[in-house]
Amino acid sequence: MADLRRDPIVGRWVIVDTDHPNKPEDYEYEQHLSKAGVCPFCYGNEPMTPLEIDAFRDPSTAPNTPGWQVRVVPNKFPALQIEGDLDRRGIGIYDMSNGIGAHEVLIETPYHNKDIPDLLNEEIEKVIMMCCRRAQDLIKDKRFKYIMIFKNHGYAAGASLQHAHTQIIALPMVPKNVMEEIRGAFNYFQYRERCIFCDMIRQELQEGERMVFENKYFVSFCPFVSRFPFEVWIIPKKHNGLFCHLPQEEIPALASILKETIHRLKKVFPNLSYNFIIHTSPANSDTDGFEGYHWHIEIMPKLTRVAGFEWGTGFYAVTTPPELAARYLKGIN
Amino acid sequence: MADLRRDPIVGRWVIVDTDHPNKPEDYEYEQHLSKAGVCPFCYGNEPMTPLEIDAFRDPSTAPNTPGWQVRVVPNKFPALQIEGDLDRRGIGIYDMSNGIGAHEVLIETPYHNKDIPDLLNEEIEKVIMMCCRRAQDLIKDKRFKYIMIFKNHGYAAGASLQHAHTQIIALPMVPKNVMEEIRGAFNYFQYRERCIFCDMIRQELQEGERMVFENKYFVSFCPFVSRFPFEVWIIPKKHNGLFCHLPQEEIPALASILKETIHRLKKVFPNLSYNFIIHTSPANSDTDGFEGYHWHIEIMPKLTRVAGFEWGTGFYAVTTPPELAARYLKGIN
Numbered sequence: 085m086a087d088l089r090r091d092p093i094v095g096r097w098v099i100v101d102t103d104h105p106n107k108p109e110d111y112e113y114e115q116h117l118s119k120a121g122v123c124p125f126c127y128g129n130e131p132m133t134p135l136e137i138d139a140f141r142d143p144s145t146a147p148n149t150p151g152w153q154v155r156v157v158p159n160k161f162p163a164l165q166i167e168g169d170l171d172r173r174g175i176g177i178y179d180m181s182n183g184i185g186a187h188e189v190l191i192e193t194p195y196h197n198k199d200i201p202d203l204l205n206e207e208i209e210k211v212i213m214m215c216c217r218r219a220q221d222l223i224k225d226k227r228f229k230y231i232m233i234f235k236n237h238g239y240a241a242g243a244s245l246q247h248a249h250t251q252i253i254a255l256p257m258v259p260k261n262v263m264e265e266i267r268g269a270f271n272y273f274q275y276r277e278r279c280i281f282c283d284m285i286r287q288e289l290q291e292g293e294r295m296v297f298e299n300k301y302f303v304s305f306c307p308f309v310s311r312f313p314f315e316v317w318i319i320p321k322k323h324n325g326l327f328c329h330l331p332q333e334e335i336p337a338l339a340s341i342l343k344e345t346i347h348r349l350k351k352v353f354p355n356l357s358y359n360f361i362i363h364t365s366p367a368n369s370d371t372d373g374f375e376g377y378h379w380h381i382e383i384m385p386k387l388t389r390v391a392g393f394e395w396g397t398g399f400y401a402v403t404t405p406p407e408l409a410a411r412y413l414k415g416i417n
Numbered sequence: 418m419a420d421l422r423r424d425p426i427v428g429r430w431v432i433v434d435t436d437h438p439n440k441p442e443d444y445e446y447e448q449h450l451s452k453a454g455v456c457p458f459c460y461g462n463e464p465m466t467p468l469e470i471d472a473f474r475d476p477s478t479a480p481n482t483p484g485w486q487v488r489v490v491p492n493k494f495p496a497l498q499i500e501g502d503l504d505r506r507g508i509g510i511y512d513m514s515n516g517i518g519a520h521e522v523l524i525e526t527p528y529h530n531k532d533i534p535d536l537l538n539e540e541i542e543k544v545i546m547m548c549c550r551r552a553q554d555l556i557k558d559k560r561f562k563y564i565m566i567f568k569n570h571g572y573a574a575g576a577s578l579q580h581a582h583t584q585i586i587a588l589p590m591v592p593k594n595v596m597e598e599i600r601g602a603f604n605y606f607q608y609r610e611r612c613i614f615c616d617m618i619r620q621e622l623q624e625g626e627r628m629v630f631e632n633k634y635f636v637s638f639c640p641f642v643s644r645f646p647f648e649v650w651i652i653p654k655k656h657n658g659l660f661c662h663l664p665q666e667e668i669p670a671l672a673s674i675l676k677e678t679i680h681r682l683k684k685v686f687p688n689l690s691y692n693f694i695i696h697t698s699p700a701n702s703d704t705d706g707f708e709g710y711h712w713h714i715e716i717m718p719k720l721t722r723v724a725g726f727e728w729g730t731g732f733y734a735v736t737t738p739p740e741l742a743a744r745y746l747k748g749i750n
């Protein structure tokens with residue numbers, strides 16, 4: 085019989101198929117599409133993007149020219165716009181606001197065909213440093229309540245360009261799913277006076293069967309209540325609510341575990357499309373109620389098509405138990 | 418500038434691109450895949466499915482033989498199993514339960530290539546009647562707290578078989594998203610002593626710009642806070658919390674609006690993949706707290722790939738405003 089498992093943070097139930105679990109070869113996941121045309125993110129094509137916001141570049145070079153390692157530009161088709169005052173109003177029973185926000189693109193590498201596992205550790209460290217720097221800069225703007233950093237890699241994950249990039253969105257309100265996660269963690273904290281993520285790390289390290297990788301400052305594991313097959317979380321061992329407060333000394337460890345984890349996923353699933361999202365505390369908010377939150381990265385491989393069942397209920401059916409997924413990622417199966 | 422719109426029921430914010438909205442021709446949605454092989458849902462192939470649970474069939478014919486118009490069978494690969502007692506337990510900080518439930522498939526037509534718009538009204542009425550009958554039967558089992566009825570049509574919507582079918586799942590707990598919707602509607606009811614869905618119908622009929630179709634008992638419209646482009650809801654005009662309490666006299670009107678709405682979607686998007694989900698009140702629950710809920714159908718066309726942004730936050734970006742989508746569905750554009 086399948087397991088039903090309940091997420092201890094947000095209360096979501098998922099069905100885990102422990103009876104007839106899918107092995108990696110059972111997934112028909114889509115391959116990457118190589119798009120034709122000139123890539124605006126490639127080295128030398130800097131004039132094709134909007135003007136550079138920030139970059140790590142050779143100090144002898146000018147913005148919007150070659151000489152960079154990591155480059156941040158505004159999204160050419162931004163979901164939200166940075167100019168203006170937030171204007172919230174009602175229309176009958178509905179509420180709305182104008183679309184104030186920021187939408188930036190961090191180009192991770194000058195090379196067109198490189199994904200995170202193909203980069204050097206030092207290159208990934210620069211990507212992480214730049215994510216922190218942009219988040220620190222954006223939260224200075226008091227209109228922004230949440231900075232979301234995420235990556236869509238590959239066609240099936242929603243990427244429109246193949247060249248490796250991360251997106252940074254500043255939102256004028258805290259998204260619903262984030263708020264739920266924070267409230268769930270806070271309820272646990274109030275009841276137990278402990279952080280639920282810290283407890284989760286302890287239990288995962290002790291049980292071991294869902295662990296993927298560990299280093300001095302981080303762990304990666306397949307969560308007990310995965311929503312997607314081969315989902316992996318990366319969590320800092322030291323309690324810290326805000327990603328952009330990441331201590332300098334932890335950056336190499338984060339680069340290393342991110343590279344290793346995605347490398348292992350792509351070893352099992354070549355050409356995998358995936359999303360990852362940095363879950364972090366809101367910015368510019370009353371910090372009461374955010375005690376007990378702990379930033380982390382959730383990596384979601386795109387192996388299945390999400391169907392009506394999941395959309396309708398938030399009740400996911402997971403075809404590979406996380407315990408089995410972890411074995412494949414560790415190379416035991 | 419884009420709109421930010423807030424769902425009045427669950428509090429979700431979405432970004433609606435009113436500046437550069439996508440037209441139907443801007444979507445590259447996937448085509449249906451015709452699967453090779455023998456279809457187990459086709460007329461004459463009855464022995465290929467598990468034993469029939471219920472059917473509308475010629476009274477002179479035996480179960481599991483031809484002679485049927487609508488047929489319900491257990492899912493051959495059920496997510497949940499019907500035998501056993503519910504056994505909930507904890508593992509450290511996690512909670513789990515065994516996978517008790519029911520998972521049935523309603524085969525809508527004996528013909529392999531027909532979708533809802535290709536069926537006669539009387540045939541769709543039989544599908545609806547059978548959905549009600551199965552829900553009424555399943556809620557007699559006190560272990561089941563929620564009966565979910567949904568349809569995955571087409572490859573991109575997660576269907577594994579092309580032959581038109583609806584799925585019925587009985588769950589031993591109320592899914593999180595359903596509970597949120599019910600709580601949101603209840604909060605509104607407590608505050609205003611009115612049903613939020615009834616208010617929504619009133620406002621949509623009055624404003625008119627998101628309306629798609631209307632008959633004596635039902636309306637269909639593109640919701641103000643659509644999560645997906647060309648999303649359409651069908652709602653009964655008369656307040657009713659439970660789908661399976663659908664009055665007999667409303668069935669022809671529901672068949673007609675369902676056929677008309679999906680017909681219009683497929684006129685704009687030939688070979689469209691879509692999901693629909695019947696949102697209804699829980700079964701076998703304390704009915705306090707469910708006042709103010711109003712059953713309805715949510716139809717979600719699969720025109721875009723859902724990316725990291727949506728998964729991470731529940732903060733959807735909608736590339737065609739519902740007002741424009743409704744114009745296309747009404748044939749005005």
